[in-house]
Amino acid sequence: MTAVSDSYPRQKKWFSSLAEQWNKWFSDVPMMAWLIGGLFSAILEHFIGNPFAQLIGMPKAPVLFGFLIALKTPILIPPAILYNIVIYAIPVLAVARALGNLSNRVAQWMMDKSIVFSTIVHIILLYLTLQVWADLSDYRVLVLKLTLIAIMVTLSLNVVNGYMGEFSCSHPGFMALGAYAASVLSIILFVNNDLFGSLHLPAFLAPFVFPFILILSGLISAVGALLVAVPSFRTRGDYLAIISLAFTFIIKSLFENLEVFGGPRGLSGQPDLSTLPVVFIWAMICIWMINNYVTSTFGKTMNAVRDGEMAADAMTINTRRTKMVTFLFAAFWAGVAGGLLAHVLRYVNPSSFGIQKLAEVLAMVYFGGLNSVVGSIVGAVGMNLLSEALRPLEIYKWIIIPIMIILIMIYRPTGLIAFRDFDIKKLIRPKQKKGPEA
Amino acid sequence: MALLEVKNMTHYFGGLRAVHDYNLFIEAGQIRGLIGPNGAGKTTIFNLITGIYRPSEGTITLAGENLVGLEPYQIAAKGLGRTFQNLQLWRHMSVLDHVRLSQYSKISYGITGAFFGTSLRHKQEKEIEEKAYHLLELVGIRHFADQIVTNLPYGAQRRVELARALALDPKILFLDEPTAGMNPEELIEMMDIVRHVHEQLGLAIFVIEHRMKVVMDLCERIQTLVFGEVVAEGTPEEIRNNPVVIEAYLGKEVEA
Numbered sequence: 155m156t157a158v159s160d161s162y163p164r165q166k167k168w169f170s171s172l173a174e175q176w177n178k179w180f181s182d183v184p185m186m187a188w189l190i191g192g193l194f195s196a197i198l199e200h201f202i203g204n205p206f207a208q209l210i211g212m213p214k215a216p217v218l219f220g221f222l223i224a225l226k227t228p229i230l231i232p233p234a235i236l237y238n239i240v241i242y243a244i245p246v247l248a249v250a251r252a253l254g255n256l257s258n259r260v261a262q263w264m265m266d267k268s269i270v271f272s273t274i275v276h277i278i279l280l281y282l283t284l285q286v287w288a289d290l291s292d293y294r295v296l297v298l299k300l301t302l303i304a305i306m307v308t309l310s311l312n313v314v315n316g317y318m319g320e321f322s323c324s325h326p327g328f329m330a331l332g333a334y335a336a337s338v339l340s341i342i343l344f345v346n347n348d349l350f351g352s353l354h355l356p357a358f359l360a361p362f363v364f365p366f367i368l369i370l371s372g373l374i375s376a377v378g379a380l381l382v383a384v385p386s387f388r389t390r391g392d393y394l395a396i397i398s399l400a401f402t403f404i405i406k407s408l409f410e411n412l413e414v415f416g417g418p419r420g421l422s423g424q425p426d427l428s429t430l431p432v433v434f435i436w437a438m439i440c441i442w443m444i445n446n447y448v449t450s451t452f453g454k455t456m457n458a459v460r461d462g463e464m465a466a467d468a469m470t471i472n473t474r475r476t477k478m479v480t481f482l483f484a485a486f487w488a489g490v491a492g493g494l495l496a497h498v499l500r501y502v503n504p505s506s507f508g509i510q511k512l513a514e515v516l517a518m519v520y521f522g523g524l525n526s527v528v529g530s531i532v533g534a535v536g537m538n539l540l541s542e543a544l545r546p547l548e549i550y551k552w553i554i555i556p557i558m559i560i561l562i563m564i565y566r567p568t569g570l571i572a573f574r575d576f577d578i579k580k581l582i583r584p585k586q587k588k589g590p591e592a
Numbered sequence: 593m594a595l596l597e598v599k600n601m602t603h604y605f606g607g608l609r610a611v612h613d614y615n616l617f618i619e620a621g622q623i624r625g626l627i628g629p630n631g632a633g634k635t636t637i638f639n640l641i642t643g644i645y646r647p648s649e650g651t652i653t654l655a656g657e658n659l660v661g662l663e664p665y666q667i668a669a670k671g672l673g674r675t676f677q678n679l680q681l682w683r684h685m686s687v688l689d690h691v692r693l694s695q696y697s698k699i700s701y702g703i704t705g706a707f708f709g710t711s712l713r714h715k716q717e718k719e720i721e722e723k724a725y726h727l728l729e730l731v732g733i734r735h736f737a738d739q740i741v742t743n744l745p746y747g748a749q750r751r752v753e754l755a756r757a758l759a760l761d762p763k764i765l766f767l768d769e770p771t772a773g774m775n776p777e778e779l780i781e782m783m784d785i786v787r788h789v790h791e792q793l794g795l796a797i798f799v800i801e802h803r804m805k806v807v808m809d810l811c812e813r814i815q816t817l818v819f820g821e822v823v824a825e826g827t828p829e830e831i832r833n834n835p836v837v838i839e840a841y842l843g844k845e846v847e848a
Contacts, residue, residue, distance in 0.1 A: 443707050450713060451692050451699055451720055452706035454685075458693050461682035467664035468642060468674050469694035470760050479703060525684065573684055 182587040183250045187257040189279035191250035196286035199241050203290060210236055217293050221543035258584040265583060276582050281434055288430060295430055297542050299498045302437040303491050304534040308518040309444050309527065310487035315516075316524035316572075317448055318480050319460025324382055324398035325488050325515050327405035328375040330507035332489025333496035334409060335371035337421045340364070340497065344425050357425070364427045368436070368493045375489025376482040378405070387477045402512060409504040420503025421496075428497035436494060440487050445527050445576050447483065456480050457525070517559055523569030527576035533569065593656060595620045595796055596641075596764055601650030603640055610636045611820045614650070616798075618764060623790060623797045625811035627804070627831075629840055633820040634800045635677055638766055642674055643667040655763060669697035673762030675753040677769045677800075681741045687752050688737040691724035694759040727755045730792060731785055747778040751785065758789065764796040765789075771806055783809060808832065816840065 203215035210233040216223050219242075220234025264272035288294040307325060314322045344360050355363070382401045386394040410418045447453040455476040458466035466473050496502045514537075522533015537555070544551040562570065594617035601614040610633050618624050626634050640647045643664040652659040659667050668674075673694075682690060699705075699720070705713035728734040731751045736744055741752055750770065757765055770786065771779045783806060790797055801807045807814055808828040816824040816831060818840045824831060831837055 446709045447706050450701075450706040450709075451696065451717060452701070452703075454689060454693055455696060457685055457689075458682050461684055462680050464644070465676065465680035465682065466693075467644075468668055468676075468680075469756060470665050470668040470697035471693065472663075472665050472696075479706075483707075 179251060180247070180254075182258065182585045183254040184257050184261045184585045185276060185582045186261045186279065187250040187253045188246070189276060189283060190253055190257065191246035191248075192283040193279060193286065194249045195242050195245040196283050198245050200286055200289060203241060206241065207233075207237060212237065215241075215290060217291050218297065218539070218543055222546055225544070225546040261582065261584040265579075269579060272582055273578055277438060281431070284434070285430060296498070297538070299428060299430060299433045300495075301535055301538040302433045303495050303498065304515075304518060304538050305531050306437055306440045306487055306491040306494075307515050308522065308530040308534040309440060310484040310491070311515050312519050312522075312524065312526070312530045313444060313448065313456070313480060313484045315519055316526070316530075317453075317460070318456040318477065320477070320481075321392070321395040322382075322398045322481070322484075323395055323512055323516075324379070324401040324485075326507040326509075326511040327398075327402040328378060328485045328488035329492030329495065329511070330405050330409060330502075330504065331375045331378045332368075332371040332492030333502045333507070334415060334421070334492075335374045335489070336367050336493030337424050337496045337502050338415070339367045339370065340424055340427060341421065343367075345423055360425055360427055361432070364432070364497075368490050371493040372486040372489035375485045375492070378489075379482050379485030383478055383481045387474065387481075399512075402507070402509075406504050406508055409507075416503070418504060420501060422501040424497050424500045424502075426497070426500060428494045433494055433498065436490060440490070441527065441531070444483075444487070445578075448527065449575060453480075517555070520569050521559055521562055523566075523572035523574070526569075526571050526574045528574055529569055529571035532571055536570075594618055595622075595655055596798075597651075597653045598641060599651045601637075601640060601647045601652065603636065603645060603647045603649075609820060611640065611647075614820075614822060616815070618796050618798060620763070620796055621790075621794050622813070623799065623811050625807040625814040625828075626798065626800045626817060627802070627807055627814060627837075628817035632817040634817055635768060636820075637817070638674065638768055638800065641667075642672060642766065665697075668760055671761060671763035672766065673757035673760050673764075674766035675750075675757050675768055675770060677772060679749055679753060681749060681752060683742045684740065686738055686740055687728065687733065687744070687755075688721070688724055690741065690752055690756045691727055691759045692720050694756045695720045695723065697760065724755075724759060727758050730758070730789065731755045747774060747781065750774070750778075750782060754785065754789070758793065762795055764798060767797060767799045767801075769800055769802060771801065771803060779803070779806070786810060804832075 199215060207213070207215045212223065212230055212233050216234055216237060219238055220230075224231045224234050261272065264275060284298060288298050307329065311322070311325050314320055340360070343355050343363060344357055378401070382394070382398050386397040409415055409420075415421055448456070455466065455471045455473070458469070458471055459473050459476055463473055466476075492507075518533040518537045519530065520533075521537055522531070523529025540558075541551065541555060544554060547554065566572070596616065596618040598614060598616040601611060602609070603611040614637060616624075626637065628634050636645070639645050641652055641659070643659065643662055643666070647660060650660075654667075654670055654672060657670060659670070659672075662670075682693075685693075699716050701710060701713040701716055704710060705716075725734060725737065728737055731754050733744075733748050733751050733755065736748055736752075741749060744752065754767075754770070767786070771782050774782060786797065786799075787810070789795075797810075799807060799810060801810075811828060813826065814828055814831045815822050816834070816837045823836045823840060824834045826834070
């Protein structure tokens, strides 16, 4: 070792020995075992969470891993940590380790049958874990729904800003279009409302009609995207940023001034159709479709447009078609996400789709990582949980989060996990033990 | 009828006449060269034929089909592959993806396939990948397939461009200074590869080159361009001894 690398040998040693221990024990644990471990710990919390929390001096089980409690009443930090260790860490690790070999065999068996089957089993496990975990409080359900919707919005913006390298600011506008379209449709169809008249369809049909409402509102967003795309894709450069920003403002003031949609007060009374399973299924479809698109040769032309349009043209790529398809596709998913959001909050107003929404979504995209599906998921989940966890800090939250983003931009300019393909096969395949040399 | 026919092509940039009354006839399987001093309009001629600029006057046909007025991607899809003078690689992409992407015009699974991953898509993607590996093998960079292009040595990057241009199944290949910036060793390798590709795929090649050695060795016929006009055309031997060419490159002898 040279003198230069001697500056912090202790820390390095500590870290690498921890990583070594981790590899020794857990490198051969497949995703399946982790999910079962998560499910087990969620069930455990369901039964003994509250009594155990009271036993160690907390009023009830902490809703968000104790972050909220720790910031409100710092004296409860040790019990919160203890709670996390006993309820989450130990059960997850123990179950994952105990079932590691067995799940490896099961995962292999499922992989041999069919990759689709295996994926669906994993998704069901993930859903069960989330459902049981969220069951404990309505707050968790809400946070989970908002996070899933944020994933959809972030992914769809990443397609334009990351994969295609254009800078679009119109996502709040698309979300607003989707949110209003879905709200109006569901209110007209299922709610007795003095704005649009009396009830037309029986309520039990609502969950079956809701997907069509969402698809329709996504399509309406896509039509809005066409208005932005036609003038701005004739040229290259900053035009899209300017036109799309204008679009967001136009949509916002449009809804503020349309009295039929409630004007600045907004619309309320949407039926409760965005339940956790519904939002979860839509988020999964969104991830699946966007991942399909960005991994196809058809979709990778986006990267060619970003990295060199002249070469793309010379290599038979119809760049105009690529831009149009991509932009409309992204707008579609923003619209669907907007529609879901309106039915989660059961209230929409124009001011929630302004410049602050834009900043939020952009932050999630750039925090998570450009050109990466995993990055967007990490970005959306990370930013959403962080912003919930720091809620007790009130206004200081808006100092801490921007500082974090600035730090990320300095040390990882393209985001946490940028330019990486999302390979579901790699994620769910059985794992082998890593040797000490690996 | 020749494979590529350019007749009476003239182009103005504003008031500046960049190319004047240019004619070119390339037969299938021929290797032709275009030389000329800096700023003579060689790359402009490439850009006119490949559709980046639209000629002010003249006709261009490839295998009997008109090219004037088409978009560059349409011209490329008709079987005109090209490389660029200063590398135009997609800097975040792997070598394999480069060679896959220029087969864009061959895919027919469309939006449905891209969004939903149909079986047609899997079949076509597989074919595309096989062909991509085959071409990488042909230009000798298969071992770089998964690397990001910017991590490659310069000579290998040039080969990626070549493989990418070959992937669109060209009838004719345009090489814009394929050996620019190469050291002598890389230059010889590149020439071998071009010859090899020519033998294997039997396509016509049209080369712009600065280095006399390269054009003289590769080409059957050479045109010399000065200020947008062809001043000499002939076999390498004829061009080498043509006084007009010597004058254009070395200048006139001053009479005392």
